[in-house]
Amino acid sequence: MDRVVGIDLGTTNSLVAILEDGGPRVLPDPDTGARLLPSAVSFLPDGEVVVGERARQLAAERPLDTILSVKRFMGLGPEHVTDEDRRRYRFAEGTSGVVRFLAGGRERTAPEVSAYVLRELRRWAERALDEPVSKAVVTVPAYFNDSQRQATKDAGRLAGLEILRLVNEPTAAALAYGLDKGAEGTVAVYDLGGGTFDISILKLRAGIFEVLATNGDTRLGGDDLDTRIADVLLAELPPALAQHPQIRSQVLAMAERAKRALSDQSQTELELVTPDGKPIRRTIRREEFEALVRDLVERTTRPCRQALKDAGVEPADIGEVVAVGGSTRVPLVRRTMEAIFGRVPLTSIDPDEVVALGAGIQAGILMGGRRDMLLLDVIPLSLGIETMGGVFTRLIDRNVTIPVSVKENFTTAVDNQTSVDVHVLQGERELASDNRSLARFSIPIEPQPAGVPRLDMTFLVDANGILSVTATDLRTGRERTVEVKPSYGLTDEQIEQMLEESFDHAEDDIEQRQLREARVDADTILHATRTSLEKHARSLEPGEAERIGGAVAALAAARDGDDHLRIRECYDELSQATEPFARRIMDVALREAVEGRSLEEL
Amino acid sequence: MEGSSASLMVRAETRERECWHCSARTGLALVCGQCEAPQPLAAGVDLFAVLGLRRRLVVDPDDLERRYHEASRVVHPDRHQTAGERDRTFSLAASAAVNRAYRTLRDPIARGRYWLELHGSPLGERNNQVPPALAELVFETQEHLAELRGASDPGAARESIETAYADIDARLRALVAELEARYAVWDAAGGETSDALAELKRRLSEIAYLNTLRDDVDETLDALRTPS
Numbered sequence: 001m002d003r004v005v006g007i008d009l010g011t012t013n014s015l016v017a018i019l020e021d022g023g024p025r026v027l028p029d030p031d032t033g034a035r036l037l038p039s040a041v042s043f044l045p046d047g048e049v050v051v052g053e054r055a056r057q058l059a060a061e062r063p064l065d066t067i068l069s070v071k072r073f074m075g076l077g078p079e080h081v082t083d084e085d086r087r088r089y090r091f092a093e094g095t096s097g098v099v100r101f102l103a104g105g106r107e108r109t110a111p112e113v114s115a116y117v118l119r120e121l122r123r124w125a126e127r128a129l130d131e132p133v134s135k136a137v138v139t140v141p142a143y144f145n146d147s148q149r150q151a152t153k154d155a156g157r158l159a160g161l162e163i164l165r166l167v168n169e170p171t172a173a174a175l176a177y178g179l180d181k182g183a184e185g186t187v188a189v190y191d192l193g194g195g196t197f198d199i200s201i202l203k204l205r206a207g208i209f210e211v212l213a214t215n216g217d218t219r220l221g222g223d224d225l226d227t228r229i230a231d232v233l234l235a236e237l238p239p240a241l242a243q244h245p246q247i248r249s250q251v252l253a254m255a256e257r258a259k260r261a262l263s264d265q266s267q268t269e270l271e272l273v274t275p276d277g278k279p280i281r282r283t284i285r286r287e288e289f290e291a292l293v294r295d296l297v298e299r300t301t302r303p304c305r306q307a308l309k310d311a312g313v314e315p316a317d318i319g320e321v322v323a324v325g326g327s328t329r330v331p332l333v334r335r336t337m338e339a340i341f342g343r344v345p346l347t348s349i350d351p352d353e354v355v356a357l358g359a360g361i362q363a364g365i366l367m368g369g370r371r372d373m374l375l376l377d378v379i380p381l382s383l384g385i386e387t388m389g390g391v392f393t394r395l396i397d398r399n400v401t402i403p404v405s406v407k408e409n410f411t412t413a414v415d416n417q418t419s420v421d422v423h424v425l426q427g428e429r430e431l432a433s434d435n436r437s438l439a440r441f442s443i444p445i446e447p448q449p450a451g452v453p454r455l456d457m458t459f460l461v462d463a464n465g466i467l468s469v470t471a472t473d474l475r476t477g478r479e480r481t482v483e484v485k486p487s488y489g490l491t492d493e494q495i496e497q498m499l500e501e502s503f504d505h506a507e508d509d510i511e512q513r514q515l516r517e518a519r520v521d522a523d524t525i526l527h528a529t530r531t532s533l534e535k536h537a538r539s540l541e542p543g544e545a546e547r548i549g550g551a552v553a554a555l556a557a558a559r560d561g562d563d564h565l566r567i568r569e570c571y572d573e574l575s576q577a578t579e580p581f582a583r584r585i586m587d588v589a590l591r592e593a594v595e596g597r598s599l600e601e602l
Numbered sequence: 603m604e605g606s607s608a609s610l611m612v613r614a615e616t617r618e619r620e621c622w623h624c625s626a627r628t629g630l631a632l633v634c635g636q637c638e639a640p641q642p643l644a645a646g647v648d649l650f651a652v653l654g655l656r657r658r659l660v661v662d663p664d665d666l667e668r669r670y671h672e673a674s675r676v677v678h679p680d681r682h683q684t685a686g687e688r689d690r691t692f693s694l695a696a697s698a699a700v701n702r703a704y705r706t707l708r709d710p711i712a713r714g715r716y717w718l719e720l721h722g723s724p725l726g727e728r729n730n731q732v733p734p735a736l737a738e739l740v741f742e743t744q745e746h747l748a749e750l751r752g753a754s755d756p757g758a759a760r761e762s763i764e765t766a767y768a769d770i771d772a773r774l775r776a777l778v779a780e781l782e783a784r785y786a787v788w789d790a791a792g793g794e795t796s797d798a799l800a801e802l803k804r805r806l807s808e809i810a811y812l813n814t815l816r817d818d819v820d821e822t823l824d825a826l827r828t829p830s
Binding site for chain 1: 667671674675678679680681683684694695697698701702704705
């Protein structure tokens with residue numbers, strides 16, 4: 001049996017672990033010894049792709065080309081991209097299919113970006129184990145829907161890893177604790193990750209880890225706490241500065257550090273060094289932080305209550321509460337957990353590593369080790385089809401143990417219909433349009449009077465929580481697997497093509513890429529300059545507006561041409577022309593910040 | 603149907619079954635006792651048989667869970683990940699059947715509904731008619747809900763709706779407890795008389811009706827708890 005590794009593909013950090021005789025072990029970076037790989041990918045203009053810690057540092061300098069939390073975009077379509085997302089990244093135009101980032105002058109889907117993270121972890125594992133690694137267990141948020149799970153599997157394929165099993169993160173954490181403590185009874189796992197929140201209620205008995213219910217929010221995580229802190233600081237900066245992607249990125253990194261600091265300290269200081277070298281300081285107290293994020297943390301309560309209800313247990317029945325995810329170190333989050341479950345959470349295993357350790361254990365189970373342990377997980381969201389009048393008809397209820405299969409009988413509504421069209425969705429709402437579309441497919445049939453054709457369709461959700469459909473024509477008895485066109489996913493052909501491109505066209509047309517890159521940078525500075533001219537007209541000196549205006553016109557003209565060197569030249573000229581103006585805007589900001597603080601201190 | 607010639611034939615056929623992989627006799631086993639290969643599900647096998655149970659309305663929950671865990675340990679896809687494609691396909695189907703059997707049989711209501719299905723008399727999805735025995739409770743609850751919608755003091759109305767919820771919940775528990783008591787009686791008497799099936803159906807419709815009502819009240823309460 002080939003080696004299987006366990007991977008926690010996190011929003012903020014990712015890890016790789018294996019199961020050994022003595023228990024699970026995290027495999028560190030062979031060069032630095034680091035155990036956490038920041039899930040950051042930076043695309044440089046020369047085509048180089050940087051992954052991990054260095055990429056995270058590059059974010060301040062190259063915010064638009066550095067994707068920091070790609071997991072938030074897995075399995076989504078362009079219509080799910082928020083305004084906040086658009087302030088942080090650039091996206092390719094388009095209204096259908098999957099989200100595509102524009103980074104490093106190329107379009108990149110979320111699975112492609114994630115694949116870089118997986119590839120790096122694979123390298124770590126191969127170095128540590130001194131053998132090739134091609135199979136993995138990868139964890140996903142329990143509340144991930146079918147498309148998000150499929151996207152994760154696609155990322156594995158693109159990274160040359162066969163993903164044998166997707167394991168829900170809270171379940172993996174329970175596995176790590178269960179092995180550690182040999183626990184029995186009912187356990188709640190509260191997992192506040194970087195970008196997602198999950199709650200799972202499990203029953204542990206004689207090595208069987210049975211998930212009773214799960215709930216969550218795939219758009220709520222520690223990142224959101226950081227954003228709230230960052231917004232405070234950004235609001236105190238002049239708009240021109242606050243909108244600057246590099247400043248935003250710096251402030252965000254600073255906010256994350258402040259959040260950590262406030263877990264042990266009652267106050268911390270944020271210090272932003274502006275482009276002209278002047279520091280801006282802002283003190284933030286724990287009470288202020290808690291007031292800023294209270295509503296976010298409060299949002300975790302409802303999923304917890306629903307999960308308890310679905311599991312049919314009362315808080316008093318819960319034997320242990322397990323805290324997972326770095327943000328569960330925040331005292332307010334701890335207190336919220338205690339308020340919901342009435343007990344102090346377990347934190348004896350590092351909340352940053354516990355999911356990876358669980359993934360490592362599951363990898364060991366699949367390799368045939370630990371035959372005493374078994375995971376029985378559930379489907380997090382109800383699955384169904386659209387029926388007459390746009391109604392969502394449930395076929396599989398949420399929290400049903402997987403694998404699960406349901407057989408449905410279909411026929412035709414009108415004479416001589418040549419196909420039966422099926423729209424599969426996932427969610428809890430009554431109307432199809434309020435739920436998440438997973439896929440559409442069409443099964444051709446011979447034309448016959450209405451109601452005569454009979455099709456049996458089997459909807460099977462496997463142990464990964466991923467759906468497949470087979471249809472049997474009851475008249476001919478012919479069975480076939482249905483070709484599903486994913487609503488927010490990649491087709492097999494698209495993945496094949498990406499794989500080919502990554503091998504064949506590693507040396508892509510550099511000229512073209514440099515041109516795209518230069519144009520994108522030109523657009524950014526043009527936009528920033530025009531906005532600042534409008535907003536800070538009073539900070540202009542005589543003749544300055546004309547000088548800047550001339551440079552803007554030159555760059556705008558060069559941008560529409562196809563000489564990237566010329567664009568770079570005009571870019572530099574514009575940036576020189578605007579420098580004194582930018583410094584003056586900064587000074588005003590600094591003054592305002594200082595005045596603001598002295599008032600506060602009085 | 604038990605004891606009929608059709609089911610005897612199924613039983614005879616399944617006793618003859620051989621492992622597709624090593625040809626050992628497997629009978630109704632989910633995996634081969636010899637080589638551990640998962641077996642295709644035998645045709646005509648009911649959910650009781652999937653977990654090795656006789657068809658009975660009364661099910662011991664601890665015994666059921668033990669059987670479920672034992673079956674899961676041998677059929678679950680995690681156990682056959684390193685085997686060939688055919689093993690994995692059968693494992694998936696068998697595992698889904700085991701899960702369905704447990705889900706259906708552990709809950710007395712789902713078990714009762716399945717019993718009706720097995721006996722060719724399924725409970726319809728729609729039953730809009732108020733069961734006569736519940737009329738009073740239903741009308742009272744609807745009155746409370748109407749009050750709540752037009753209430754100037756939602757606090758007071760909420761109290762009455764919470765009381766209504768508790769009433770329905772208690773009634774529901776009592777009905778389920780009664781039903782389970784009847785299961786024992788029917789099992790002792792053979793369980794398949796048309797009278798027993800008719801009574802089972804009536805009781806299940808009452809329970810289904812109350813369940814829907816309780817969910818409605820619960821939704822209203824939920825909406826009150828979270829200001830939109």
